[in-house]
Amino acid sequence: MTPRRWAGGAILAGPAIVALALVVLPLVGLLQGAPWDSIISELTESEALLALRLSLECSLGALAASVALGTPLAWVLARRRFPGRSLVRALVLLPMVLPPVVGGIALLSAFGRRGFAGGWLYELTGWRLPFTTGGAILAETFVAMPFFVVTAEAAFRSLDRRADEAAATLGASPAYRFRRVTLPAVAPALAAGSALAWARALGEFGATITFAGNFPGTTQTMPLAIYLNLQSGNSGVAIALSLVLLTVSLAVLVGLRDRWLGTT
Amino acid sequence: MRSHPFRCLLAVAAVFGLGASCGSSSPSSMAAGEPASSRGAAKGTLKVFAAASLTAAFHDAKTGLGSTDPNLTVTYSFAGSNALVTQVQQGAPADVFASADQRNMTTLVRAGVVEAPIVFARNRLQIAVGPGNPKGITGLADLAEPGVSVVLAAPGVPVGDYTREVAARLGISITPRSLETDVRSALTKVTTGEVDATVVYLTDVRAAGSKAVGVDIAEVQQPAIGYPIAIVKATRNRAAAEAFVRSATSGAVQRSLVAQGFLPP
Numbered sequence: 001m002t003p004r005r006w007a008g009g010a011i012l013a014g015p016a017i018v019a020l021a022l023v024v025l026p027l028v029g030l031l032q033g034a035p036w037d038s039i040i041s042e043l044t045e046s047e048a049l050l051a052l053r054l055s056l057e058c059s060l061g062a063l064a065a066s067v068a069l070g071t072p073l074a075w076v077l078a079r080r081r082f083p084g085r086s087l088v089r090a091l092v093l094l095p096m097v098l099p100p101v102v103g104g105i106a107l108l109s110a111f112g113r114r115g116f117a118g119g120w121l122y123e124l125t126g127w128r129l130p131f132t133t134g135g136a137i138l139a140e141t142f143v144a145m146p147f148f149v150v151t152a153e154a155a156f157r158s159l160d161r162r163a164d165e166a167a168a169t170l171g172a173s174p175a176y177r178f179r180r181v182t183l184p185a186v187a188p189a190l191a192a193g194s195a196l197a198w199a200r201a202l203g204e205f206g207a208t209i210t211f212a213g214n215f216p217g218t219t220q221t222m223p224l225a226i227y228l229n230l231q232s233g234n235s236g237v238a239i240a241l242s243l244v245l246l247t248v249s250l251a252v253l254v255g256l257r258d259r260w261l262g263t264t
Numbered sequence: 265m266r267s268h269p270f271r272c273l274l275a276v277a278a279v280f281g282l283g284a285s286c287g288s289s290s291p292s293s294m295a296a297g298e299p300a301s302s303r304g305a306a307k308g309t310l311k312v313f314a315a316a317s318l319t320a321a322f323h324d325a326k327t328g329l330g331s332t333d334p335n336l337t338v339t340y341s342f343a344g345s346n347a348l349v350t351q352v353q354q355g356a357p358a359d360v361f362a363s364a365d366q367r368n369m370t371t372l373v374r375a376g377v378v379e380a381p382i383v384f385a386r387n388r389l390q391i392a393v394g395p396g397n398p399k400g401i402t403g404l405a406d407l408a409e410p411g412v413s414v415v416l417a418a419p420g421v422p423v424g425d426y427t428r429e430v431a432a433r434l435g436i437s438i439t440p441r442s443l444e445t446d447v448r449s450a451l452t453k454v455t456t457g458e459v460d461a462t463v464v465y466l467t468d469v470r471a472a473g474s475k476a477v478g479v480d481i482a483e484v485q486q487p488a489i490g491y492p493i494a495i496v497k498a499t500r501n502r503a504a505a506e507a508f509v510r511s512a513t514s515g516a517v518q519r520s521l522v523a524q525g526f527l528p529p
Contacts, residue, residue, distance in 0.1 A: 213442025
């Protein structure tokens with residue numbers, strides 16, 4: 001290597017190392033601050049267990065809703081032409097860039113007891129979403145669904161239609177073609193979108209605490225339990241729960257490695 | 265390819281070097297801090313970390329706190345006292361800390377982070393309900409009724425702990441819908457109509473104006489609520505911090521606090 005290229009490498013290496021340190025150092029801090037000798041007892045404390053179980057329920061509920069409602073939406077956005085499609089797509093993706101706490105306030109304005117939809121629901125049935133597990137799932141779905149839709153839509157759009165058309169000429173019904181031709185082709189993308197949406201739902205904080213409130217076993221998911229415990233000085237529980245979420249995030253990343261990390 | 269080992273070495277040095285320096289800065293060494301440099305008149309900036317229930321009182325210019333000197337800029341950080349304790353222990357740049365209870369202040373006193381506190385105000389609990397008191401709530405016992413939705417402040421947040429203490433003493437079992445991070449956020453759940461009632465301080469209900477109505481809690485049921493204020497030892501503006509704490513017990517500020525519903529210390 002020539003001296004000149006070496007100098008160029010050194011100039012790039014500086015900021016690159018700082019960038020890496022920016023990501024790595026907080027993780028090192030988390031590991032260093034972890035209560036390793038008591039981590040099992042911290043996590044099996046009743047409130048931490050409640051948060052773990054509730055987080056699992058809510059994030060899986062949000063994932064189910066995102067897949068059930070997001071797949072048709074992604075299909076329509078990818079394959080149907082209709083006026084205002086770009087606007088619809090922008091609206092659907094908005095929660096990805098919207099601050100979650102704004103999402104929480106928006107959900108309250110719509111589905112709160114005084115909200116236009118929530119008020120009507122409450123008058124009619126006496127049922128309300130804020131402060132319920134259903135509310136927490138709604139908040140997580142609001143934030144996580146776009147991650148599924150954006151991945152699924154890209155897959156539907158880049159689909160090779162010739163296989164579908166060939167199946168059609170052979171007399172296969174639309175439902176059969178979707179199940180046997182389209183679905184196998186997009187399955188990896190749908191799985192990746194599901195993993196992303198699930199991870200996002202699992203980490204949801206701002207919209208959940210704003211819209212659903214915070215109560216152990218009902219709406220206090222892991223991120224809320226982490227925040228509340230840290231505020232009350234129980235940093236042991238907070239860090240132990242943080243490590244659980246870190247592990248899950250790493251697992252999702254490993255699962256998606258072929259899509260994102262390359263194969264080198 | 266000869267540059268690779270060099271880069272790796274640099275990376276390792278960077279990670280471990282910075283990691284080690286981060287690891288050594290414990291809360292206690294931060295608390296020692298640097299000696300206060302300015303001992304002249306109150307000037308510069310002063311960061312006051314105060315219990316959420318002091319928001320209206322400290323923001324009110326008429327209170328006179330910190331507004332005595334035009335050269336002094338006072339900035340406030342309001343939150344649940346427990347959250348502020350955690351922040352100060354982690355080295356947040358506070359000059360003065362005012363808590364809504366003794367317990368949170370004691371945590372910082374024991375940690376050696378603050379100087380000796382003085383109580384500058386007292387308060388009372390009140391039930392906050394929506395305008396017109398639609399559920400006809402008359403006392404704490406009504407909050408245990410199944411048809412009444414209630415939020416309380418989370419454990420560790422002074423107003424929540426006071427309420428649970430009183431409820432336990434009276435044998436009332438309240439099941440809240442949510443445990444809020446501070447008193448203001450609990451009150452907001454009532455003023456926005458999401459729940460029927462919460463328990464806050466009398467001064468918070470007053471500050472909410474027409475959006476909330478207070479239902480008194482009997483005198484015999486009231487807990488002792490004192491607001492201690494203290495100088496954070498690591499302050500870089502000791503003169504201003506001392507002046508602020510001194511002014512909190514001065515006649516003018518005390519009169520204004522009483523006008524807002526606080527009780528004298």
